[in-house]
Amino acid sequence: MLTLYDYLPSQNGWKVRQLLAHIGLPYRSEFVAIFDGEGQSAEYRRINPTGTVPAIRLDDGRTLAESNAILAFLAEGTPYLPGDxxxxxxxxxxxxxxxxxxxxxxxxxxxxxxxxxxxxxxxxxxxxxxxxxxxxxxxxxxxxxxxxxxxxxxxxxxxxxxxxxxxxxxxxxxxxxxxxxxxxxxxxxxAQPGHLATTHAYAIDPHSTRELPRAPLPAEVLAHEVDIAVAGAG
Known part of the structure; x- marks a missing residue:
């Protein structure tokens, strides 16, 4: 079964939920606490390198991120993506x-x-x-x-x-x-059949007032920036 990595207040997540509702494809949800840093875990970044939602995992283990890419993939062969x-x-x-x-x-x-x-x-x-x-x-x-x-x-x-x-x-x-x-x-x-009218307030997540955590830059990138700064100072 398809797995959707989601965060309910995200309207990017809503996009995928909406299309899945339209096409009637069963799926399971795994919720990612993005403002609590869960999205930047090594495990999740193997699913989505940016650490954001949504992302999906297929039955064969392949993963896909970015909401609009997911829409295009899931809509293939349906009325929601033209054939020409x-x-x-x-x-x-x-x-x-x-x-x-x-x-x-x-x-x-x-x-x-x-x-x-x-x-x-x-x-x-x-x-x-x-x-x-x-x-x-x-x-x-x-x-x-x-x-x-x-x-x-x-x-x-x-x-x-x-x-x-x-x-x-x-x-x-x-x-x-x-x-x-x-x-x-x-x-x-x-007015579309199956339209999902429900949105989820950020208030359901006590961590949503935080800034979105970012993964640290790799050490080799930071070292290169230091080298450039030192050279410029000279």
Whole structure:
């Protein structure tokens, strides 16, 4: 049986849970306490080198990380990923947009606001993220004025990926009132059979107010940086 390595408040984890619900694939969950450092354990980093969630393990032991890569793999041969080359490329276009323009802005701001970390961030960074988030929403609003879903007329994994964080833009401090076409798309996604409406608050994890632990740099990398610094000082 497929194993999903998950963290319930993660909307990246939600993406995979949503697709699994759509396709009816049975799986077991293993929850990773990422803010308590569990993601940086040697054991888990053999599953996902970045120490983040989600990741999956197949029956044969192979593992795959990164939410959108997992979506593309699991959607193979289903209605949620087009069979033609151009249709697949359009889905990949919006999966890339989601990671670069949505998760990195709306996702970051939402996380900072809900876990009390916003005040720890430089105001200039917060303002830059907020501006970029509004620009991403404006792009999506213009796109949804021309079609029902991200990659065309059919609901795909591109919509699952975009919805994960964009649907919670108000929690990131972004007003949705100006984006009527975007709000219409949200309603269409929520109307999909099997839509998972439940989200999990960061408050269920007492460690979520901490910064995400990072693995230390390898000793040889640090030694190289010291050598460069010494040479520069000379």
């Amino acid at each position: 080359a151009f249709g697949r490329a359009k889905v990949l276009q919006w999966l890339s947009f989601e990671q670069e323009r949505v998760e990195s802005t709306i996702g970051a701001l939402r996380h900072w606001r809900l876990t009390g970390k916003l005040a720890r961030r430089p105001p200039e960074l917060v303002a830059m993220k907020h501006d970029a988030a509004l620009r991403a929403l404006a792009i999506l609003d213009a796109e949804f004025a021309t079609r029902a879903f991200a990659a065309g007329d059919a609901y795909t994994i591109a919509d699952i990926a975009l919805f994960a964080y964009a649907a919670h833009a108000e929690q990131a401090g972004c007003a949705l009132q100006p984006f009527a076409h975007f709000r219409g798309w949200l309603a269409r996604v929520r």
